[in-house]
Amino acid sequence: MTTRPGIDEVARLAGVSKSTVSRVLNGAPHVSSRAREAVRKAVVKLDYTPNQAARSLAGHRAHAIALVVSEPSGRVLTDPFFAGVMRGVHAELAGHRTQLVLMMSEPGDVGSYLTNGHVDGALVISLHGHDPLLSLLYDNGLPVVAGGRPLAGGPVPYVDSDNFTGAVDATQHLISLGCQRIATIAGPSDMAVGLDRLSGWRRAMSGRRADLVAYSDFTPEGGAAAMTSLLARQPDLDGVFVAADIMALGALQALHAAGRRVPDDVAVVGFDDSVPAVPPLTTVKQDVEKFGRMLTWRLLAEIEGEEGLPPTVLLPTSLVRRTSA
Amino acid sequence: MTTRPGIDEVARLAGVSKSTVSRVLNGAPHVSSRAREAVRKAVVKLDYTPNQAARSLAGHRAHAIALVVSEPSGRVLTDPFFAGVMRGVHAELAGHRTQLVLMMSEPGDVGSYLTNGHVDGALVISLHGHDPLLSLLYDNGLPVVAGGRPLAGGPVPYVDSDNFTGAVDATQHLISLGCQRIATIAGPSDMAVGLDRLSGWRRAMSGRRADLVAYSDFTPEGGAAAMTSLLARQPDLDGVFVAADIMALGALQALHAAGRRVPDDVAVVGFDDSVPAVPPLTTVKQDVEKFGRMLTWRLLAEIEGEEGLPPTVLLPTSLVRRTSA
DNA sequence: GCAAATTCTGGGAGCGCTCCCAGAAGTTTT
DNA sequence: AAAACTTCTGGGAGCGCTCCCAGAATTTGC
Structure with a gap:
């Protein structure tokens, strides 16, 4: 593995400054189309990928969201429901330059991990009883969306099937x-x-x-x-x-x-x-995949700071007649 | 969300330097037990969690591994096999301060993402035919372990059921x-x-x-x-x-x-x-969970640079008699 | 007892980005 | 034509860690 190109190499090749490269990369305004094009070419030529760690550190954004499975045994993973949701999450995440970090919440430290800036938001599914995790996250100002209505009620937005x-x-x-x-x-x-x-x-x-x-x-x-x-x-x-x-x-x-x-x-x-x-x-x-997509869409919107988001999304269900009844 | 404590706050509270705190955190040698104890206490008191981004940036380690599902449709997710493997991966990862990043490999850019330092290694499962992904990663020096024998052969270590x-x-x-x-x-x-x-x-x-x-x-x-x-x-x-x-x-x-x-x-x-x-x-x-554990163990060992690792691990199977035959 | 080895400790230079600021270039207004 | 904007650009200060290096404290050898 040869040394990865850095942003300054891209800048040099494109004949602009680091700042301009950064602007292009983040889609910021105030960049001439000539500069934008030069940067684009340089990026392709060098096969440049920005270093996530540096981006996160400097930008105060983790570029990652957590999918928290609140099930001690991790049993949910076997559930086809979970698999479908995850597929939806993944689909919705595509194109968002955002990582999906998977967590099981048995150890108590999940909360502090999450509220400590490692992720920009969290999806919490399979919540049992009055698990304090949700409010812990919410109170700490972390964007959260629950998959399935939380029994405890409260202000946390959720997505659920009807x-x-x-x-x-x-x-x-x-x-x-x-x-x-x-x-x-x-x-x-x-x-x-x-x-x-x-x-x-x-x-x-x-x-x-x-x-x-x-x-x-x-x-x-x-x-x-x-x-x-x-x-x-x-x-x-x-x-x-x-x-x-x-x-x-x-x-x-x-x-x-x-x-x-x-x-x-x-x-x-x-x-x-x-x-x-x-x-x-x-x-x-x-539609479990849609469930996952809605969940993710809602969280990303919240992270972006969009206004007027629905606190609750209920997805319709339909009866499928087969042989058993 | 109040400002997170940094390593220097821990250092101040413990009455030592940043360096010493860092040593304790990383289990490095040459730290007096007195200093170690002081740091431990300070960490607990401040509920300090190290900033992953900064660690990765400074330490040249991503503290993350990727689980690459090489299936265009993402269909595998529904498979109980996959769920079990993932559970195993998770179990083995516990205590390793390492994140699990999930990826589907349809877009061609997965390769360059992976080889660009965002993860310390990759687990590739559900590989079809002669997918070039494996050798691409391997040739770039990224530690890789395949889940299931790769049809293409080659030097990549793998774990498989018998x-x-x-x-x-x-x-x-x-x-x-x-x-x-x-x-x-x-x-x-x-x-x-x-x-x-x-x-x-x-x-x-x-x-x-x-x-x-x-x-x-x-x-x-x-x-x-x-x-x-x-x-x-x-x-x-x-x-x-x-x-x-x-x-x-x-x-x-x-x-x-x-x-x-x-x-x-x-x-x-x-x-x-x-x-x-x-x-x-x-x-x-x-035993799919064991499968996942072996896979992860093998990869982590490879990342740590352990010597004399087996290139191949074959897990035994057993017949379970029930009613259908 | 003093020199030499050994264990411990703190200082400080980056890691590769983002983002603020000030200034250059270009455009419109008066 | 100058003034007043607006769009664009580069410089450089961090983000919070790790890791190297040199120096302090402690132990060991003769």
């Missing part, structure tokens, strides 16, 4: 199918996504018996266990709304093991449209 | 079950992982008719299509080795749609142990 409406649609579909005893496998009650989908189910079930609820944890194993216990409580249940496809996978296994046919004996509706299954799941589709 | 042996085991299991007409759904032929698993199948099939091969692309849809075509060619096939669970999911759907019972009519063995399915898949398990 989980409530999605769950209502899913449940109504089950009802319209003629199901009489409809259960639900809900997500963790310390996350808004779990609560909101459960609320949707309750809303749609109003006027009916709505006590067949099993809480679980967004894992296939958890879904299987929940299904088994539901079956024990109500052997003749004929419909179930599972608050995540990933749990539905487990539920399907449990149903199969218990000798129930899907959808003939029990109709199953999932949420996420994230995994293929046997039989193919009827599910509530959410 | 795909060949795993495939042999899977196929032999099918044979020991008494299957007579064993097919395989292979991965893409421009990736070593696809080729190696196919070789394993061929090895185990030696002496038998081994022409029931369908190539696919590590997606559920592709797996379904491959299964369908296989069924058309050989309606009475009774065993199939699918080179990835994610494809097996699709194959299972196709089998189901064609009215075949698994495992009674057709026994199915997958690879990866990455997804739950109905019926639960018999599959070749590989």
